[in-house]
Amino acid sequence: MSESLTNFCKMPLKIFFWAFLLKLALSASDHFTYNGFKGVNLSLDGLAGITSEGLLRLTNSTMHEQGHAFFPVPLRFKRSPANNVISFSTTFVFAIFPEHPMLGSAGFTFVLSPSKDLTKASPNYFLGLVNPTNNGNASNHILAVEFDTWYSPEAKDINNNHVGIDINSFISNQSTSAGFTSDYDGKFQNLILLSGKAMQVWIEYDEINMQFNVTLAPLWTPKPKIALLSSTINLSGIILDNMYVGFTAAVGTSYSYHYILGWSFKIDGKAPELNLSNLPPLPQTSTSFKKNQKILSLWLPLALSVFVLITAAAVLVTAAKKKKFSELHEDWELDFESYRFPYKQLYTATRGFKDEYLLGIGGFGRVYRGVLPASKVEVAVKRVSHESKQGMREFVAEIVSLGKLRHKNLVQLLGYCRRKGELLLVYEYMPNGSLEKFLFSETKQTLDWSLRLQIIKGVAYGLQYLHEGWDQVVIHRDIKASNVLLDGDMNGRLGDFGLARLYDHGMAPQTTNVVGTLGFLAPELARACKVTTSSDVFAFGAFLLEVVCGRRAIEPNKQEMEQVLVDWVFTNWKMGTLYETKDPRLGKDYALEELDLILKLGLFCSHPLPSARPSMRQVTQILNGDALLPPLLPYQCHFSDIDSEVNKGASSFVAIDRTTLKHFTY
Missing domain, CATH: 1.10.510.10 (Transferase(Phosphotransferase) domain 1)
Known part of the structure; x- marks a missing residue:
């Protein structure tokens, strides 16, 4: 056999060999599963980082910033340039911890992007996806699912607790309130995204029907049969051959901690199930902290009683201090406990309501600037006199309801505190005054x-x-x-x-x-x-x-x-x-x-x-x-x-x- 014929016969074997290696390399990176992120190699920028417990933290207490986390290598979403986008699916578990239970922030997204460098994107309601100059451009080739806890008229948001599908823009093509439809009774149940509770998301795309589904449920709840969002989208013109998958998050005038606990992804198949038992623990919530405070408050009087027997002088000192920070508590206020600030915290924040912290005096009270001791967040505290108990329950209920308002042109009402003859309202601080x-x-x-x-x-x-x-x-x-x-x-x-x-x-x-x-x-x-x-x-x-x-x-x-x-x-x-x-x-x-x-x-x-x-x-x-x-x-x-x-x-x-x-x- 001639040398040229021998080489010709060997060519298919070489092509087959390299094709096999390429397929092996692609199959190794078309799916992954992370039950926690300890030791995981992700591409991180901005505020994003991995905690010692193995949580992927997208944002922290810094305001007006963003964070990005991507799988480090691009994935192939088309078999060839002429083909449609291949089916894909992902599931992940997240939790959002706001600085205050009543105050949301910009939110986070799961995103497919042609680049993992989104550092030129803007924070706040832009969600770290785009900026004012490229928002809405078809050349962005971005597909995202947003989990938004801030109402923004610019983004045409429906409310301050929604899930939306975003294409090349921070304005959602389709959105709905966060929640799920129960398989048990078929009723829709709301979910509060910034509750600090872990929730699981399933995102799936079917290339045959061009069906894009987003499903949300509390952790440990089986995936609901009815999707939260379902839309027919031809992704061929949006998604390129190779895309990065990951998360973006942003914060505005207030901050939130956005955590991802676990994540799995697969192209051309169902994403592997997460091992929920192996997910890293979340930080202690403010609710847990309050429970510990309540337990402590039950034992503290007993300890003080013993201490009274030891020294009368200590009793007098303790009584005087207790009177100084005394508050007015009634049983009906248990419903509003998460919106109530301890008086001692507000007293410390304003340095005892000193005159140098006085912002203004109005017909209904004095307003003081303060810095909350734990979070270092600036607030404005308004002291309003009240003597009558009549209607107080309804009034506080309205105050708490008003605290749920979310709009960038409203000063956020964060909560209240009540003492005898005095009501304190806590607002977001505005640095430029009135x-x-x-x-x-x-x-x-x-x-x-x-x-x-x-x-x-x-x-x-x-x-x-x-x-x-x-x-x-x-x-x-x-x-x-x-x-x-x-x-x-x-x-x-x-x-x-x-x-x-x-x-x-x-x-x-x-x-x-x-x-x-x-x-x-x-x-x-x-x-x-x-x-x-x-x-x-x-x-x-x-x-x-x-x-x-x-x-x-x-x-x-x-x-x-x-x-x-x-x-x-x-x-x-x-x-x-x-x-x-x-x-x-x-x-x-x-x-x-x-x-x-x-x-x-x-x-x-x-x-x-x-x-x-x-x-x-x-x-x-x-x-x-x-x-x-x-x-x-x-x-x-x-x-x-x-x-x-x-x-x-x-x-x-x-x-x-x-x-x-x-x-x-x-």
Whole structure:
């Protein structure tokens, strides 16, 4: 046989040999199982790391940061470039520990990415996936499943506890509230992602039906038969031949610890089951810590009693100290235990409520800056006097409910503490203080027009969320510049929910006492005493004029026609001198059409007839340019002509004495 023929015969053997080695190499890396991560080689960056117990920790107590963890080598998801994406599946166990039980963060994702270097992505609601410049680009080739514990309007989130499917963007193509459908009774059961409890996820893609399923359940619960999310997606144009698999996580103004306990993955088959018994233990939860405190509190009085017999002096010292940090506890408060702060903790955080920690004094209490001893988180503590027990249970229940609100333009209410004659409300700390100081203080730097507009829009978004975006309707009842706080990025965040009231969607609000601030109270409150979303809109209108005009809603020292801000702006509008009401400190640094819009919108919102005012949804549409501001007519903007208009049949508004109206409104 010739040499050339011999070489030709050997070629298939060589090709077969190398093909066999390639298949062997691929089969070795197309699946893996980690029952804990001790000694595991993962590609980590940012906040991600592996704890000594073997937990994969994606984030820590650092805020406004992100973490990434990837399987170190890419996996082949297509048999050839022309083929569809191969079926794959994964399962993992996770747990999320927030800094406070009532405060979520941005969340985490399971992701398929063409690169394991996502360090150019952004934290916060971008989830460490993308950034503002590449968000939504088809060239990203990213597929992710997000587990989000923060409500973000920018991400079009449905709530602050959801699971979503993300394609090339932080905005989910499809999302739903976290939970599972019980195989036992077919009922859907909610799961709280930031509960600190371990949960298991199953993610599967079927190449034949192009079916993408996400299933969630508590740990030790068998995989439910009904998937939480199920979507038909052709992944061929999204997933490339070779992709990295892993996790991303991000935190924002608050932090959360995102842990992965175990993880398995397989291409072209079912992911291997995890050995749940071998998963590493989670850190001690705050609930466990509180249980230990309760056990200790049962034995401590006995020990003190023995100590009393030894020395009377020690008894006196201990009694004095106990009285100093005494709190008011009742049985009904057990339902709210996880939202209650120990008084001693708040006392320590504020250095005993010293004057140098005083942030401000309002009509309903003093506010102090504090740093929580354990977490080093900055908070604002408001001390409110209360003497009557009547309605206290309902009031605390509302406080706890309000603490569940999640929106980037609301100041987070973290919890409460109750002592005899005193209620303490704990809020997220805003480093730049109140908007009032920037508008009315001569020592503060003047806000430019772009910042004022940014703050106005932010407060509008937050108020729309209160009225329409939560489980219940929330009436704030005290919207004004002093209750708008500024975060580190000078975003406006509506705070101080001490007067807020809640009622169910579709239900009529109950009659209540007329409370609030003069200059912001809607005129109908004088006769009906029922707060509504419309009365909030009236106050928002006065707030808009505060921001644009740079003056308070009521200024008694000015001439009579200039004392009431809404009246003064209205009068100038009728005279054709509307622009003369703007804050003189603005100079020429503003857009005239924007100035015109905000001033007229303020008058529109502060219309004396509730039915004529816009909803906050309409307000945000007008601010965003998605809707036009209706034309204003003189009699539509001021209550001085209401009586005559009622007589003409222009309105069904029941006219009342103008003096009474003026007293209650201004």
